[in-house]
Amino acid sequence: MTTKIALITGANKGIGFETARxxxxxxxxxxxxxxxxxxxxxxxxxxxxxxxxxxxxxxxxTDGKSVELAAEWIDKEYGHLDVLVSNAGTxxxxxxxxxxxxxxxxxxxAVYEINVFGVVAVTNAMLPLLRRSPAARIVNxxxxxxxxxxxxxxxxxxGQMPASVQYPSSKAALNMITVMYAKELRDTQVKVNAANPGFTDTDFNDHRGFxxxxxxxxxxxxxATLPDDGPSGIHWGYVWAGEGEGGYGVIPW
Ligand SMILES: NC(=O)c1ccc[n+]([C@@H]2O[C@H](COP(=O)([O-])OP(=O)(O)OC[C@H]3O[C@@H](n4cnc5c(N)ncnc54)[C@H](OP(=O)(O)O)[C@@H]3O)[C@@H](O)[C@H]2O)c1
Known part of the structure; x- marks a missing residue:
């Protein structure tokens, strides 16, 4: 069995580090x-x-040159990519x-540069490598x-929390981006899904997450490890039911 190659963005800490681990x-x-x-x-x-x-x-x-160089390096070192987790965000x-x-x-x-445009840039740079995998998985x-x-x-x-625009709308855009890539790649071996970590104890929220x-x-x-008959084009993860209660499932769009 060949070793799978996974790229995780923003992997130096928090959820990205744990995903890598x-x-x-x-x-x-x-x-x-x-x-x-x-x-x-x-x-x-x-x-x-x-x-x-x-x-x-x-x-x-957010740096096109950096994204390009990363893709070139992965191509040179491994020739393909099996998993891309676009995790970097703010x-x-x-x-x-x-x-x-x-x-x-x-x-x-600035938030959209990272959460939205950055994901599209990295996905497009890595797609040629992902297409060379027998079973590629993209997780946004x-x-x-x-x-x-x-x-x-x-x-x-x-619906009862304070209304803010930049972060929720960036993730709503990311959800649509996920669906559109899943649609384009529907007849390929590449699955594209969105993940919801739930409210998590990291620097992101000054460690207020539960x-x-x-x-x-x-x-x-x-x-990232879905079987070949797994879904593509869904938002899956922690479904919050209030007061720290919840479980795993599909998140409604
Ligand atoms: N924590 C939560 O409750 C929660 C809930 C739902 C979704 N999320 C999502 O989960 C993901 C990870 O969040 P987290 O809680 O682990 O946050 P975090 O601890 O603040 O980590 C964010 C990571 O993204 C990196 N990053 C930021 N801008 C970047 C850029 N331009 N290029 C590359 N990397 C960049 C950071 O790097 P630096 O160390 O260099 O800043 C860091 O590694 C985010 O997409 C966030 O929206 C988090």
Whole structure:
């Protein structure tokens, strides 16, 4: 059996690091995408110390040249890619949380560069490599906050939370992007799905999340290892039912 090659963006910490750790434990070679070399090398070392075949790849998803060079390096080293987990993401670059009416366009553009345009750039750069895999899996790390169905339902816990624009709309865009790639690749061996980690204890939310990073990585790992008869074009992961209660399932769009 040949070793599978998995690239995880934003893998130097949080859910991405845990995703790399879990895919590495399954025997995959994990390519640790990170925009900062020192943080990426530290993560590579920690993953290797844990027994994973991990290699740092310099990758800033907002920098076209960096994306291009990463794809060239993977092509040269491995000639193909089996798994792409587009995990890098942020809720705010300015670190200011704003309601819809207070939205900063600068911050919104910066968030979209990472959560939306960055995913399209990385996916398009990696697709030629993924097409060479016998069973490629693309996982876009999304969020239930991008669910229009949940956000527009006043009786749902999410529908009762403060309204903000940039992050939820970026994940709603990512959900549509997921569906469109799944549609284009419907008759191929490439499956494309969105993962919802649930509210997870990471730097992303100043560690307010109630799920562990290892738990937050589980939906990505599940979708990255789907069998050939598994779904494509769904949003799957932790379904929050309020008060820290929930389970795994399909997230409504
Ligand atoms: N935590 C939650 O509750 C939660 C819930 C739902 C969905 N999510 C999603 O889960 C994903 C991971 O979040 P997390 O909680 O693990 O957050 P995190 O701990 O803040 O990690 C985010 C990762 O993304 C990287 N990143 C940011 N901008 C990047 C860029 N331009 N190029 C490459 N990497 C970049 C960060 O790198 P640096 O270290 O260099 O900044 C970091 O490695 C995100 O897509 C997030 O939207 C999180």
């Amino acid at each position: 879990q895919l590495g434990a399954l025997g995959m070679t994990v390519l640790v995408g990170a925009r900062d070399e020192e943080r990426g090398r530290d993560a590579e070392r920690a993953l290797r110390d844990g027994g994973a075949d991990a290699r740092f790849v310099s990758l800033d998803v 809720a705010t670059v300015s670190r200011q949380r704003a309601t819809a009416s207070q939205t900063s366009l600068d911050d919104m553009r 790390v999304s969020s239930e906050v991008g669910s229009i169905a949940m956000q527009s339902d006043p009786s749902h816990p999410l 799920r562990t990073a290892a738990g937050g990585a589980e939906p990505s790992v599940y979708l």
